[in-house]
Amino acid sequence: MFACLHGTGNLAAVAFDFSPLVEQTAPDTVTCDVAGLDRLFGAAQELAAALARRAVETGVQAAIALAANPDAAICAARGFSGVSLIPQGDEAKFLGSLPVALLGPSAELQETLDRWGIRRFQDLAALPPLGIAERLGAEGLRLRELARGEAERKLTPLEAPPRYEDEIELEYPVELLEPLEFLLARLLNGLTTRLATRGLATNELRLNLHLETRAVHERTLRLPAPSLDGKSFLKLLRLDLAAHPPAAPIDRIRLGVNPVKPQAAQGGFFVPAAPEPVKLELTLARIQAIVGEGRAGCPELLDTHRPDAFRLQQPGTDLTVPRRGLCAAWTARSVPALPQGDRHHCPRGAKAAPWDSGVSPRLIFRMYRPPRLARVTLASGQPSYLAAEGIRGRILKRAGPWRTSGDWWTTDPWSRDEWDIALSDGALYRIYCEIRGWFVEGSYD
């Protein structure tokens, strides 16, 4: 059984809702194989009615015809409006009243048929095949078959537009993460296979969990680089759901992926290996499950002079790309000549080049987060004794005060006086005084 839709609108979408075998016969005609749908819809009339309903729902205006062969269905859909159902064996009788021009004969053949007075299907169908073969050739015979509704052929299938979204409706709500993982693995497996067959990867996972309470728990995971690693996706989803569990049992799961071209990058011969982006993302997710969300990433300084102004951002995808133009082997300094008898050795090819002795390391500051509230005793306007949590002692040496201020044009200005001090406990600290009192900001190390 074949169905044909002839009209305007997204005919293919309607056809794909009923059958995977769809042919785009013409821009305004779509034919599909609906054999076997009687188990779902019952009689052919029911199927035709369902097709018509679906067409109305999707805004398609089309004539629908069902027949035992595709060409009879096409002729009926083009010739009759509304829904036509051609009983098997009655094609010639049903199509008999249609004009021959509907079969699309060549101009020369159309003229011949006009001269003979053949204007309808039934006229052409009544002609003897031998005579048609002698006078009109193969095209004539083909037109006769079509007019009799006897032409048999296979459909040229149209590839269905790929959908990268799957869903599972559950009979019983899922409450635990473990059974949910099995379902997610099933969905992910199907989606990654679909992507792989088309040579694609994904950089985004969209998970919609429909809860018993009618609410929808939505999670979106963005990957730093396109990947097809289903196992990693599952681990990422599990970690994300463990960190953000849904508020109620789940009765429907929908998982979608964003299809993109896979990343094709070749690492440089001299560029050191960097963590794989997806593996790094997974490691970061695991670490954030331990230390807390937003507490791992690459630091980025903010464009302000406010103390301790930074933010954490996700590591980039181009970790293996040299940032300074030269390859690592050329830019890296080598280890200087080692003392005799040392058990370590220089890497192959690394020359014992003299060091640039002009470069000295920077004294690094260690922050106390949050700054420690301190009690400071002043002598002659200068701090002379400090007591704070875990720090206590006489100030032996000091440099300051250094006044810093900023953001006075905003609602959150800051202003403070800083001292660098050497305490009797042997350490070097930075302390500051502001409106709220004295604080130890950190130590030099």
Added chain:
Amino acid sequence: MGAAVLQKQFESLLGGHLGWREKPAAEVVPSGIPEVDLATGGLPRGCLTEIFGAPSSGRASLLVSILAEATARQEFCALVDAEDSFDPLSAAAAGVDLPRLLWIRCGHNAEHALRAADLLLQGGGFGVVALDLGDTPVRAARRISLTSWFRLRRAVEHTPTVLIAVARQSNAKTCASLMLELSRERARWSGGTLDSARLLGGMRVAVARRKPGLAISAAFESGCERNGAATIGSGWHRGRLGTDTTVHAAQKTRLGTVVSVPV
């Protein structure tokens, strides 16, 4: 026939000592401080290097120098910061390429830091993984079992990663392949009077290699560029109060902007 006899026969045939039982020497990388490299021979890959010393003994300076050197080699590094004490500003000024540094802020939890370091080592691909327990109280650091250090050592073995642990005292013991003890020799102050200087100029740090082999000492100077610059137009001002104008402040580097202004 004994193994020793067989070995002797092979060695006599091949004309020399085979040395097949010796462990291949680890590849080393520079720390960024030539004096330290001369004393230690570099930092071994696939091994645990322990840096320890009292507060303000130059541990962070050495650690950041190692990170700066590694990021300059285009390696991706990780810093597991147990006490949340890392200062990105001074690290950037010291030459650390921040986009190549993964910073894990463990919020005063050494156990979390150990687990994070273990995960990073298992993940692989890092040039340097640094576990900073420098501000962790000695008692808390000592509570870390030797098993945990063995686990870290085992995880970093046969990888090209340099694992560094920074603490106040040595904790890893036999698990560390290289142990460096740091101590501050003196702080360098400039200008002003005996007890009230103008600038903290830096400090001189003594480094002693405790392991492997005989103790070798070295010293390096770490400089401090005390900010005294003023960036006009950004609403930021920094200057010493009540001073004359003969002292020139050091350079201030923020997001690629270098401003040097006398104060």
